[in-house]
Amino acid sequence: LSELFEVNRSTVSTAIAELSSYGIIKGSYGAGTEIASNTWSVLLKSNQNWSKHVLSGNFKENISTLQVINHLEFDKDLLRLGTGEIDHRLFPVELWQKALNNVGNKVTSLGYLEPLGLYELRCEIAKHLNKIGICTTPECILITSGSLQALQLISVCLLKSGSKVFVEAPSYLKSLQVFESAGLELTGISMDSDGMEYWKILPHLRHTGEDNSSVVYTIPTNHNPTGICMSEKRRQEFLEFCITHRIPVIEDGAYQELSFTKDYSPIRTLDHNGMVIYLGTASKTLSPGLRIGWLVAPEAVVKRLGDAKMQMDYGASSVSQYIFLEFLKTGMYESYLCKLKNILKQRLDNAMRILEEHFQSIAEWTRPKGGFYIWLTFRQPVKTDLLFNEAIKAGILLNPGDIYDFKANNSIRLSYAYITEDEFKKGAMILKELIFKQVAK
Numbered sequence: 001l002s003e004l005f006e007v008n009r010s011t012v013s014t015a016i017a018e019l020s021s022y023g024i025i026k027g028s029y030g031a032g033t034e035i036a037s038n039t040w041s042v043l044l045k046s047n048q049n050w051s052k053h054v055l056s057g058n059f060k061e062n063i064s065t066l067q068v069i070n071h072l073e074f075d076k077d078l079l080r081l082g083t084g085e086i087d088h089r090l091f092p093v094e095l096w097q098k099a100l101n102n103v104g105n106k107v108t109s110l111g112y113l114e115p116l117g118l119y120e121l122r123c124e125i126a127k128h129l130n131k132i133g134i135c136t137t138p139e140c141i142l143i144t145s146g147s148l149q150a151l152q153l154i155s156v157c158l159l160k161s162g163s164k165v166f167v168e169a170p171s172y173l174k175s176l177q178v179f180e181s182a183g184l185e186l187t188g189i190s191m192d193s194d195g196m197e198y199w200k201i202l203p204h205l206r207h208t209g210e211d212n213s214s215v216v217y218t219i220p221t222n223h224n225p226t227g228i229c230m231s232e233k234r235r236q237e238f239l240e241f242c243i244t245h246r247i248p249v250i251e252d253g254a255y256q257e258l259s260f261t262k263d264y265s266p267i268r269t270l271d272h273n274g275m276v277i278y279l280g281t282a283s284k285t286l287s288p289g290l291r292i293g294w295l296v297a298p299e300a301v302v303k304r305l306g307d308a309k310m311q312m313d314y315g316a317s318s319v320s321q322y323i324f325l326e327f328l329k330t331g332m333y334e335s336y337l338c339k340l341k342n343i344l345k346q347r348l349d350n351a352m353r354i355l356e357e358h359f360q361s362i363a364e365w366t367r368p369k370g371g372f373y374i375w376l377t378f379r380q381p382v383k384t385d386l387l388f389n390e391a392i393k394a395g396i397l398l399n400p401g402d403i404y405d406f407k408a409n410n411s412i413r414l415s416y417a418y419i420t421e422d423e424f425k426k427g428a429m430i431l432k433e434l435i436f437k438q439v440a441k
């Protein structure tokens with residue numbers, strides 16, 4: 001390696017140690033070192049030189065920290081202090097079996113479904129959305145394979161390459177990647193404790209008046225990664241601003257149903273102008289493996305996106321649609337959601353107690369009212385890239401802030417959803433020790 005790339009031996013040894021700690025390569029004493037990832041070993045052994053193809057295409061490669069996170073999320077020995085997923089141990093196994101059983105008894109065929117998704121499911125989703133104040137009809141709902149697919153459809157069907165997307169800074173990394181891969185131009189807008197500082201969009205608008213090449217993407221409720229809720233007043237003003245400047249809004253409601261208070265209704269409930277496209281998902285409540293999401297938009301938009309979805313994947317999994325329908329129709333989803341929120345609230349209270357007891361002197365953090373996330377910012381400069389590597393060695397997996405906004409390199413995202421109260425405490429104590437060690441150096 002050192003001859004091939006003209007780097008010195010110690011750089012190579014450090015690189016090998018680092019790749020090995022991420023599980024990308026593996027080796028044992030006397031047996032040499034080999035690449036653990038199948039993809040790369042196949043590529044390297046192949047006669048065809050695939051490297052040009054691998055580097056081309058519209059999709060940008062994940063940044064290295066994210067590749068490491070994606071990989072290590074399957075390492076059972078690591079405590080995941082930042083993971084944006086419901087604890088597997090909370091999965092409602094009994095309800096799931098009941099739903100599967102009922103679906104098994106009722107469904108007699110599994111053909112392709114209609115372009116917008118199973119009609120009965122859209123009816124149930126419309127009823128469900130009504131409970132959070134969104135009045136809509138099955139004709140204005142499109143079932144998608146997860147809400148990320150809804151973003152993909154919007155990006156490639158409703159927007160042109162080069163269109164501007166205003167996003168909160170920081171924002172959910174994978175949504176940003178979808179936009180970027182579609183050739184859209186991202187502009188980060190800062191946030192305060194009331195949410196996006198939307199007025200900062202103004203200087204970026206190419207021209208006022210009709211501007212159909214810009215949209216705003218927002219996660220106003222229980223924001224990922226900060227946990228912030230856009231205040232009621234800000235929502236109203238934000239929507240008025242968007243109407244005045246004719247900037248459509250994509251409202252990502254992934255964590256809307258996980259609110260611990262009734263204070264924050266979706267922006268979509270304030271919209272009487274068809275300005276807001278609302279996205280929902282079953283991934284953050286029931287299971288990301290279902291790959292079921294939904295999009296609510298004016299009928300013509302839904303029709304257009306449904307048509308494109310037929311080209312993309314011929315519809316979301318019909319098995320998943322029937323199962324989710326069963327959950328909604330029987331009321332199982334509603335009662336499960338209620339229990340889940342109670343557990344999440346307890347976990348949040350515990351996390352707040354631990355942070356207040358142990359982190360006051362070294363950090364400040366957001367106080368979420370639902371969802372999964374706490375955004376922790378260190379009082380002194382901390383090298384979060386170093387912290388990330390040290391944390392892996394100490395057995396914890398972190399989500400550094402700069403993967404959500406390159407400027408947020410003194411923050412990390414914590415999550416109380418994936419781990420128990422005791423595990424959070426254990427992880428937080430290790431984290432505290434690592435920070436003290438780094439600051440003392």
Ligand code: PMP
Binds near residue numbers: 148
């Ligand atoms: N939006 C946000 C804000 C999210 O946090 C996530 C999941 N982390 C998604 C969308 C993706 O959800 P899905 O699995 O439905 O594609």
